[in-house]
Amino acid sequence: IFKEHWSSYALKRINQAIEASKKLSAIIVVLEDDVADFGLMRQFGIEYYGPVMGNVSGKRIIDKNRAKNIEKFYQSIVDYILKFDNIQTIILAGPGFFKTDFLKYLELQHKDLAKKSIVEATGSGGRVGINEVLKKGTVEKLAAENRVAFEIAAINEILQEIAKSSNLVVYGKKQVKEAINLGAIEKLLVLDNLIRSEDLEDSMDMVENMSGEVLVISSQHEGGKQLEGLGGMAATLRYSIN
Structure with missing residues (x-):
């Protein structure tokens, strides 16, 4: 290829x-x-x-x-x-x-x-x-468990900000893409199957080029299902855009 x-x-x-x-x-x-x-x-x-x-x-x-x-x-x-x-x-x-x-x-x-x-x-x-x-398969199991724990912790951080009605969190495709265009993203979480179904590489590149962090979240665990409920994309912000 x-x-x-x-x-x-x-x-x-x-x-x-x-x-x-x-x-x-x-x-x-x-x-x-x-x-x-x-x-x-x-x-x-x-x-x-x-x-x-x-x-x-x-x-x-x-x-x-x-x-x-x-x-x-x-x-x-x-x-x-x-x-x-x-x-x-x-x-x-x-x-x-x-x-x-x-x-x-x-x-x-x-x-x-x-x-x-x-x-x-x-x-x-x-x-x-x-x-x-x-x-x-002990090594493979541990690696998978560690990755899942890491991803769930990132999701929980988003949910905690939402629970506080924080101005430093956005979720849903429209709101997240607006924050990306403004260069406000600190950490972007994207569901893996969303990447496969939509062309998001440019948006992810933009976040990383502005020193933001990008995490791809698996749709196979509970944290991924929670992110799916938020529209498949969520992010913490450097500053409020409201």
């Missing part, structure tokens, strides 16, 4: 996709006894790293240094995770109790990482365990 002119909106989405492919979307950490393996999920696929080895004896009574060795092992896992930028989600997996114990360690010592972590049970450790997580 040959296209003579790509709109700035389309080009921006292409560039965003390229940048996203470089970013780490999730780290899968599979723990089994005193071995940790890592699977780095990026847009283009999985990269395997590790293992990180601990020196944790299974003999709880005999080995007086066991607790210290476990803490040292857990900290070495944290150090390994922190080598990577743009960590969005940490999936802790593996058989047995090590994954939940490691989460407890994070909650005490590294609360910022604990907030990004979830636990997923697998029957195996190592790369086999990483592949179990991938087959369950």
Whole structure:
């Protein structure tokens, strides 16, 4: 397909996709006894790293240094995770109790990482365990849930402004397009199926060229249905146009 002119909106989405492919979307950490393996999920696929080895004896009574060795092992896992930028989600997996114990360690010592972590049970450790997580679709589900939550939060912001009878919100095609032409848009929300049915790229380009933000909202969740009830388009404004 040959296209003579790509709109700035389309080009921006292409560039965003390229940048996203470089970013780490999730780290899968599979723990089994005193071995940790890592699977780095990026847009283009999985990269395997590790293992990180601990020196944790299974003999709880005999080995007086066991607790210290476990803490040292857990900290070495944290150090390994922190080598990577743009960590969005940490999936802790593996058989047995090590994954939940490691989460407890994070909650005490590294609360910022604990907030990004979830636990997923697998029957195996190592790369086999990483592949179990991938087959369950956990990463894709998390990405979808995060996007939906982000979109619903944007819709709620609009609804709150409407509830306050604010002069800094508009909705419906006519009112929103008037605000776009006046350069008053701070954040524009557009329903995805509206883009497919109408030529809105010029309007979206105009908003972004004036340093406004454009969010395309999925019609497949409750927030999208609420936006549809507002005419498929809504926006917050930099200043009142009434």
